[in-house]
Amino acid sequence: MTNLAVASQSLITPLYQPLEDVYSGLIASHHKKTTQSTYKQGIKHFCNYLLTGAIAKGVKVNLSEYQIKSVISDYLKLDAKTANAYLGAYRNAMIEADYTPNSINVKIASVKALVKYAFDYEQCSFLLDKVKTITPEVYRDTKGTTPENIKEILALPDTLTVKGKRDYAVLRLLWDCALRRGEVASLSIEDFNPKEGTLRIKGKGKLSKETIYLSAKTIDAIEAWLDVRYQPLPHYPLFISLDNATNGHRLSTKSIYRIVKKYSSEIPEGKILSPHQVRHSSITAVLDASNGNVRLAQKLSRHKNLDVLTRYDDNRVALQQEAVNLLSTLA
Known part of the structure; x- marks a missing residue:
């Protein structure tokens, strides 16, 4: 018999939260802050619908955590048929309110994740398997901008200043490696290996983490930034805020978005870009330069699904326009 079997129950450390608190349990079970935020917003939106029976697009939902947990508690007591019916009505209301398929699916997935968590911990007797998601929209504009415009943007940061060195290194990573802004924001100094020319x-x-290779220009840009970066200890963020209010803090994804928007807006007749549009531009440019080598673009983008890269390539060569023109010559 183990010591645990004979130990008094009072000696066992209490659970951080009661099992019946499925809301907090679901949120705590996911390590990524973005996932936690997505679930919180989706569940709050659904709870507001259960309370009001209506959806108003663009109106901020104001519910306290206590109210959310109370609504969840009532919802989890329903039978399977009624619970699925409520979720189906919620999905239909979002369709009527002209929510995008992606937005609808994310909110539906949040509610399903909550119920699945509750079901696993025997806090409800049903799963939401009757309500199906909506076929999401595919990428539309995947072209971004031209390499010529990107070259102009990269020439804008004043690399004689600390801020300019940081911004240039961020822009070079976004372009040369087709990184997402979240991937750039999460980098630490120890992820960068200048001798090997790699980044984790x-x-x-x-x-x-996975290891990717860097161009010589990107390596030089990061090294130039680290030469002036305050307290460059290995475990510290690679990129930090230089604003007075948040100086020294990890550079946020919002700040990276602002950096790209600021410099791209300074290009005459250029397109104001987001970080993801820079990524689109990088992928499209590789396809252009390699005559449509989708597998090469896949290595750059790290997309698992080749179909995504095929859509990039289709947009790149305007196949739909080519087909239209071809048909017009036949009749």
Whole structure:
């Protein structure tokens, strides 16, 4: 008999939260802050619908955590048929309110994740398997901008200043490596290996980091930034804020978005870009330069699904326009 079997129950450390608190349990079970935020917003939105019976697009939902947990508690007591009916009505209301398929699916997935968590811990007797998601929209504009415009943007940061060195290094990473802004924001100094010319990044949906290779220009840009970066200790963030209010803090994804928007807006007749549009531009440019080598573009983008890269390539060569023109010559 083990010591645990004979120990008094009072000696066991209490659970951090009661099992019936499925809301807090679900949020705590996910390590990524973005996932936690997505679930919180989705569940709050659903709870507001259960309370009001209506959806008003663009109106901020104001519910306290206590109210959310109370609504969840009532919902989890329903039978399977009624619970699925409520979720189906919620999905239909979002369709009527003109939510995008992606937005609808994310909110539905949040509610399903909550119920699945509750079901696993025997806090409800049903799963939400009757309500199906909506076929998401595919990428539309995947072209971004031209390499010529990117070259102009890269020439804008004043690399004689600390801020300019940081911004240039961020822009070079976004362009040369087609990184997502979250991947750039999460970097630490120890992830950068200038001798090997590599960088360890945590890709989208990944728990562990993967190693990618860097161009000589990107290596030089990061080294120039680290030469002036305050307290460059290995475990510190690679990129930090230089604003007075948040100086020294990890550079946020919002700040990276602002950096790209600021410099791209300064290009005459250029397109104001987001970090993801820079990524689109990088992938499209590789396809252009390699005559549509989808596998090469896949290595750059790290997309698992080749179909995504095929859509990039289709947009690049305007196949739909080519087909239209061809048909017009036949009749």
